[in-house]
Amino acid sequence: MMPSVRHPDLEGRSVLITGGGSGIGAALTEGFARQGCKVAFIDIAREASETLAARLRDAGLSALFLQADLRDIxxxxxxxxEAAETHGPVTVLVNNAAYDQRHEIADVxxxxxxxxxxxxLRPHFFTAQAVAPGMKAAGGGSIINFASTSFMINHPDMPSYTAAKAGIIGLTKGLAGKLGPDRIRVNAIAPGWVMTERQRxxxxxxxxxxxxxxxxxxxEEMQPADLVGPCxxxxxxxxxxxxxxTLIVDAGHL
Structure with a gap:
């Protein structure tokens, strides 16, 4: 269920979301579109992303799908x-994309x-790098990096992933210190176990x-839409x- 609260200052803002075509990202894309934002989202999965964009159009909303592999800087x-050219300088960046593949230590x-x-981890920095000049020129902005509680609970089955998610916290603090004088705020959200289709x-x-x-x-089970309000x-x-x-959103698990 999408949050009922309305943030008037977000209307018309240029928003860029990575991994915005499915899971938590799709909920974020819809949530910002419902606020009247000019939303662009990057995803590698064309079919799911085009389906989302079509569903939003049917609901009278819009979001620009930009296909890219985030490993390709x-x-x-x-x-x-392209997001900035279409919608104006990005003033809200949501670094959401992730891939929580399980792996054994010996197999890595x-x-x-x-x-x-x-x-x-790497795209969080380079997307911020790409939009920071436009945010500065616009007088400020907000960067929101998605981390995870997985490294906080000592999750045993994906050490590379948990290392990346811990690194996002350090990146968030470093970027906040550097970009703060330009009125760019940088924060992180660390979700708990969210019941996306992939998880199920x-x-x-x-x-x-x-x-x-x-x-x-x-x-209660956490749903992707439960991350929209905090974001x-x-x-x-x-x-x-x-x-x-870092805002922990985990229904009080920690």
């Missing part, structure tokens, strides 16, 4: 430039490690979900003096 930069090669980081297909079991919900303070808050002037922070 030149393609990423080109997509960011150098190439696998580098490819994993190239999806889960690959890893959710009745016993595992039941045990997880028992550890949450709020005894809108960090993007809007409601969080005007909030930067270099």
């Amino acid at each position: 030149d393609a990423l930069r080109q997509a960011a430039a 090669t150098v190439d696998y490690w580098d490819d994993n980081q190239a999806i889960n 297909e690959l890893w959710v079991t009745p016993d595992g979900l039941s045990a997880h919900l028992e550890r949450q303070c709020l005894k 809108l808050f960090l993007a809007s002037d409601a969080s005007r003096m909030l930067t270099a922070q």
Whole structure:
């Protein structure tokens, strides 16, 4: 369920979302579109992204789909430039894209490690680098980096992924310190276990979900739309003096 709150200052803002075609990203794309933002989203998956864009059009909303593989930094930069050319300087960037593939320590090669980081950490920096000049020229902006609670709970099955997600917290604080004088705020959101289609297909079991919900303070499954409200808050002037922070959204699991 999308949040009912409206942030008038977001209307007409140029918003760029990475990984915005499915899962949490699709909910974010829709959520910002419902605020009246000019939304562009980058995703590698054409079919899912075009389906999302069509569904939004049918609902009287719009979002510009830009296909790119975030491991290709030149393609990423080109997509960011196209978003700015179409909608004006990006003043809200949501670095959401991620790939939480499980892997055994003994099986990780150098190439696998580098490819994993190239999806889960490296694009966060280079997308921020691409939009920062436009944000400065526009008088400020908000960058929201999606981390994860996985490294906080010592998740054992994806060490490269958890390393990347921990790195996002450090990147967030470093960017916040550097870009703050230009009125650019940089924060992170660390979601808990969100019931996306991918999670349900690959890893959710009745016993595992039941045990997880028992550890949450709020005894409900987290849905992708539950991340929209916190993200809108960090993007809007409601969080005007909030930067270099990590907002944990996990129903009280931690």
